[in-house]
Amino acid sequence: MSTAFDMTAGQVTIDGRKILRGVDLTVDDGEVVAVLGPNGSGKSTLVRALLGVQPLSGGTTLLYGRPPARFREWWRIGYVPQRLSVGGGVPATVREVVASGRIARQRRGRLTSSADRQAVAAALNEVGLSDRAGDPVSSLSGGQQQRVLIARALAGEPDAFVLDEPTAGVDSGSQQMLAETLSALVERGKTVVLVAHELGPLEPLISRAVVLNQGCKVHDGAPPTAVGTHALPGHDHVHPHEPEPAETTLPGWALAQEKA
């Protein structure tokens, strides 16, 4: 069995503030790891540092045995960021965004292959958005946008998925859909690292939980029970079905929320 992610004494400092204070974390192939902790504990920073997207100020991190700068097999990684960036307002359809997940498998200057198209169609189908493929992503609800992001990662057919708060601000229907998608990935033996505020319907899938507090790892092992999660220091309860306020009002956003 090989190791997907391997961080040793990982430190991250942003604007002089220590966000991660020396975290050791190894994730083996096929593991399903949840990164838990209160707001501001460094969960997102940890997974972004695991990928090399957030540079370390100390320590090392390896992707399949190589530091991010020398890693070449990026198609093995599927990263799902916290939210969909809608860019500067230039529209993009669901299919365009999902198809961009193939980028690590495509050669520069080559046309889109039939394998690309099949993978995109399969990914759209898996998250139940085939019928919305031609719609602009800005017209979707928060939960549907989250599914687009997951479909983008699925389209790349990676070995390891890294999901940053996939359940935050997502309606219960999309949460259920996410749980089903994840369990299908787990069955196929994929590696999953996900950041969560609370596990909800994902709980039965998790093989291991890492709990952070103030940039330090305070627990690594069996997932805490639901009661335990709620009892974590600094925990504040967030209703998953409560839509997060959008930073800017997207066209059709309010309407899509009502429909969802």
Next chain:
Amino acid sequence: MTIFDLDFMRYALVAAVMVGLTAPAVGTFIVQRRLALLGDGIGHVALTGVALGFLTGTAPVATAVVVAALGAVAIEMVRARGKTSGDVALALLFYGGLAGGVMIIYLTPGESTASLNSYLFGAITSVDATDLWVIAGLAVAVLALLAVFGRELFVLCQDEEVARASGLPVRFLGLLIAVIASVTVVVAMRAVGLLLVSALMVVPVATSQQLTRSFRTTMALSMVFGVLATVGGLTSSFYLDVPSGATIVLLALAGFAVALGIGRFVRRSRTGESTA
């Protein structure tokens, strides 16, 4: 007499088509990257390049390309640092470019700020056969680069972090789009002038996105609007005897106003259908 009877107008029309195609194509990526004013910044810096051309007796277009590209690289490097003072640093560069251009032209024997006028506000009818070859070459290069790197640039401009997690050469692509933008600015400089250049990179895109749903059609339609604005503006400026650069930009803005109205109407009727 029609505009096709005059050599200079034939050259001007070809140049107008080139500019109308390239500026919005690059602009689509720039707007998506939230750098709508990048073209303005590069335009200011390019003025120093134009003035350097006068001072050294070389072609102002050549020096403008070099200085604009260096300026664009500087802007991208400041931006990539991600410091909060980034926009202030950019502003400093813009003013430096403008002031530098004015100062250098003052120091050039036999030239005055009046020499800069055609570069500031455009003089598309002064394009000769040689200029046309340079403009055509640069325009083809820009469109070819966009075709080859388009897929990667889409990911970069959508979400830089995802681009990094996909193993894309983020720093290289950022510099590439900045340099492509600077070449486009210099190409469009002859048509609408450095002060209005950004309008052709941004306004047709803003117009197009009122009516479209996908990135691909937004780009294609913005190129159509770009050509309509440059060719339409040039033609009407000839018959009305008014400045071409300003006419092109005003026409593009009028197109935006119309598209805004149509877009609102279409969206409202769509919402009406779905709630009914």
